[in-house]
Amino acid sequence: MSELRKDPVSKRWVIFSPERAYRPNDYKVKKEKKEKEEDKYCPFCSGNEKKSGDEILAYPKTANREPNSPNWWIRVLENKYPALTPQQNLEKKGVGIYDRMNGLGRHEIIVETEDHKRCISDLTNIEVEKIIWAYRDRYIDISQEKEIKHILIFKNYGERAGASLEHSHSQLIATPVVPKRVETEIKGAKDYYKFRDRCVYCDILSQEQLDKERIIEENEEFVAFNFFAGKVPYETWIVPKKHSAFFSTITKKQIGSLAKILKNVITRIKRALGDVDYNMVVHTSPINIHENTEDVFHWHLEIMPKLTRIAGFEWGTGFYINPVLPEDAAKTLREIKLDE
Amino acid sequence: MSELRKDPVSKRWVIFSPERAYRPNDYKVKKEKKEKEEDKYCPFCSGNEKKSGDEILAYPKTANREPNSPNWWIRVLENKYPALTPQQNLEKKGVGIYDRMNGLGRHEIIVETEDHKRCISDLTNIEVEKIIWAYRDRYIDISQEKEIKHILIFKNYGERAGASLEHSHSQLIATPVVPKRVETEIKGAKDYYKFRDRCVYCDILSQEQLDKERIIEENEEFVAFNFFAGKVPYETWIVPKKHSAFFSTITKKQIGSLAKILKNVITRIKRALGDVDYNMVVHTSPINIHENTEDVFHWHLEIMPKLTRIAGFEWGTGFYINPVLPEDAAKTLREIKLDE
Incomplete structure (x- = not known):
């Protein structure tokens, strides 16, 4: 069973999850170059639905599809090695000067395609x-x-x-506490709002549209740009033009726009930098808290490519050195030719 | 020339240093397994002193040693690809809603031995x-x-x-701003002090000495333990028993104790986990600031091994999942046999 522990200095909660030490690892025996392996058993592949556990949600391709069988667009599963799990009650307790609580929450996998060999840039x-x-x-x-x-x-x-399986998937972790990184963003956005009476992300958008030099692509609903103070080379933000603190407010029209710009950005990154590893994170407001974040926060996506060894040092020291100016990154990505 | 840019949300300063994109890289052609290469040119090796740039400081082995020649214990050099450099003035300016400043500071390399093949656990x-x-x-x-x-x-x-050269060395980066991670620690320690009128690190030490289960080793001046809420498996802290906010207050006696416990801890980690990569960071108070941090902060060392793929995910998402309880890590490290 997992538990959460709080750092009494930084106030960061860390999930301790001993089960996750025993995860499978597609990548273990491979070297630098990744090659998709067709023959190997993959729990996310079409045909293996019965073995991968019951689906929480699926978008079937045909009306008469049975649950946990092939013919789907998307399948959502509980993570087999969950960091957090649904539980009766949230139990908080102190141990000397330390705080801990039980590992209540959710950890789900969103399998993005039936096909082992396709990734976001290959999808329609x-x-x-x-x-x-x-x-x-x-x-x-x-x-x-x-x-x-x-x-x-x-x-x-x-x-x-950090992926352990190569079949294209996303993850969702629902937590009983607000992660430190999110808390920092909310606090920063709130400080800015107090000072200027405006959303900091709305102001960033205006500034980017004025400067133009960091913009990669823009459509009706979203702007994609390389962030002015990005922590890593080619750090890319995709920000909705319409202010909202919560990702859940996304509309059908916005989903259409976001799919287009996201696929394009990933394709540009892949063509410019090769098949580079990356993290993509949806930044959205905490929920079910006492504070009102609606005016101050602004949901968006951040994409962080993992280039060379740069990530290791900053992660360890807490200090970021970025060798690529976002203006140069944006120029490179903007000039990539996309298929019509 | 490098510049510093501030994230208007998190208030984190990032160093943009285009020169660092062109660093050499010992590791580029190598795969998983690291093997020390003797024949290859290394700027830190004894005999190559003239080519590696003038030393800022050296501890000679013989009294009559010429500067920038062999026969030294330690050599300190300016980093050839510095993130920050000494400059006339600190120039701050706003650009629209953003803040930037010039890259004033220091970036030095501490070469730890003449011998390419020795690392901390091999040193006396x-x-x-x-x-x-x-x-x-x-x-x-x-x-x-x-x-x-x-x-x-x-x-x-x-x-x-994040190392680009394998010859054993440390680094020093002096900054004109307080890094975000340090600011968070100071803030957290201050909050604790306000609440309890005691240093949080002194309280952590007492708690660890009481609980005992996370302690790896203790000597006259220092305690080494796996931190209760460590972000990564085997995250190890080495904390001085005597309270002080500033690393610069370290005494001759403390240096003797620290050298022993540090060498032992690195040796234990190496014997338990193999030749694992790691970051080691001296956590110490900011200097030349208006606030008085002497009572609230407590300098110490943190060692973070880079095991498997775990680091990538948390770094990208801002959320830490640690599959190894510190109690288990400490037991493993404690039981490692050291040479007499």
Whole structure:
């Protein structure tokens, strides 16, 4: 069983999950170059549905599809090695000067395609839309549980980004506490709002549209740009033009726009940098908390490619050195030719 | 020329340093297994002193040694690809809603041995003491500059930890701003102090000495333990028993004790986990700031091994999942047999 422990200095909660030490690992025997292996058993592949556990949600391709059988666009599963699990009650206790609580929450996998060999840049716009619909559906469903304070939706692409299986998938972790990184963002956005009476992300958008040099692509609903103070080379933000603190407010029209710009951005990154590993994270407001975050926060996506060894040092030291100016990154990505 | 840019939300400063994209890389062509290569040119090896740039400081082995020649215990050099450099003035300016400043600071390399093939666990206690003396000497020297607000001393061991050269070395980065991670620690320690009127690290030490189960080793001046809420498996803290906010206050006696416990801890980690990559960071108070941190902060060392793929995910998402309980890690490390 997992438990949460709090760092009494930074106030960061860490999930201790001994089960996760025994996860499978597609990547273990492979070297630098990743090659998709067709023959190997993959729990996410079409045909293996029975073995991968009951689906929480699926978008079937045909009306008469049986649950846990082939013919689906999207399948959502409980993680076999969950960091957090649904539990009766949230139990908090102190141990000397330390705080801990039981591992209440959710840890789900969103399998993005039946096909082992396709990743986001290979999918059609409609298929990418379905991934975002699944994010939204799960988010709205889980946010009904009052003990859940935050829902983290993210994608680890490749071993360096932390993925243990290569079949294209995203993850969702619902937590009974607000992660430190999210708390820092909310606090920063709130400080800015107090000072200027405006959303900091709305102001960032205006600034980017004025400067233009960091913008990669823009469509009706979203702007994609390399962030002015990005922690890593090619750190890319995709921000909705319409202010909202909560990802759950995403509309059908926005989903269409987001699918297009996301697929394009991933394709540009892949063509510019090769098949680079990356993390993609949906940044959205905490939920079921006492504070009102609606005016101050602004949901968005952040994509962080894992280039070379750069990530290790900063992660360990807490200090970021970025060798690529976002203006140069944006120019490179903007000039990539996309297929018509 | 490098520049610093501030994230308007998190208020984190990031160093943009285009020169660092062109660093050499010992590790580029190698795969998983690291093997020390003797024949290859290494700028830190004895005999190559003339080519590696003028030494800022050296501890000679013989009294009549010429500067920039062989026969040294320790050499301190300016980083050839510096993230920050000494400059006339600190120039801050706003660009729209964003803030930036020029890259004033220091970026130095502490070469820890003449011998390419030896790492900390291979050195004698006296040799490890000399590394810590070099940290101290450079720290005290640089802290005289009033524009420097923090001095980060750290060691990246191995490619996964961000090292680009394998010859054993540490680094020092002096910054004109307080790094976000340090600011968070100071803030947390201050909050605790306000509440309890005691140093949080002193209380952590008492708690660890009471619980005993996370302690790896203890000597006259220091305690080494696996932190209760460690972000990564085997995260190890080495904390001085005597309260002080500033690493610069380290005494001769403390240096002797620290060298012993540090060498032992690294040896234990290596014997338990193999030749694992790691980051080691000296956590110390900011300097030349208006606030008084003496009572609230407590300098110490943190060692973070880079095991498997775990680091990538948390780094990207801002959420930490640790599959190894610190009690189990400490038991493993405690039981490692050391040479007499």
